[in-house]
Amino acid sequence: MSTVExxxxxxxxxxxxxxxxxxxxxxxxxxxERSLLDRIDTGEQRFEDLMVQFKSLEARMEEVRLESGLLVxxxxxxxxLNLNRRSEALWRLRKGxxxxxxxxxxxxxxxxxxxLEKVQKILVGS
Numbered sequence: 001m002s003t004v005e006x007x008x009x010x011x012x013x014x015x016x017x018x019x020x021x022x023x024x025x026x027x028x029x030x031x032x033e034r035s036l037l038d039r040i041d042t043g044e045q046r047f048e049d050l051m052v053q054f055k056s057l058e059a060r061m062e063e064v065r066l067e068s069g070l071l072v073x074x075x076x077x078x079x080x081l082n083l084n085r086r087s088e089a090l091w092r093l094r095k096g097x098x099x100x101x102x103x104x105x106x107x108x109x110x111x112x113x114x115x116l117e118k119v120q121k122i123l124v125g126s
Contacts, residue, residue, distance in 0.1 A: 086116065093117055 085106050092102045099113040106113075 089113055089116055
């Protein structure tokens with residue numbers, strides 16, 4: 001076999017190898033494209049599902065907003081100590097009665113009597 005024949009055979013083998021490699025790369029690119037398209041389709045479907053859920057939540061929030069406009073906030077609890085009761089509570093505190101005793105006698109929460117006692121101590125102390 002001559003050198004020219006060897007060069008021609010080598011060139012033909014290289015050309016064939018290039019064709020095989022190019023075909024393999026083309027097939028790989030087609031598979032990658034299909035995979036990406038599938039992922040895009042899945043992502044688009046997921047996005048559509050999320051948009052449906054978002055619209056549903058948005059509608060529910062609007063319902064709640066409208067319902068909350070119909071609700072009236074409760075009145076704050078009234079103090080159990082009007083002026084007469086406050087005066088009597090202070091008088092009883094000066095007599096030495098406990099907050100529990102005053103609370104029971106006047107029908108007011110113990111915490112209010114205790115608060116009145118603390119405020120009175122502050123005022124008297126200054």
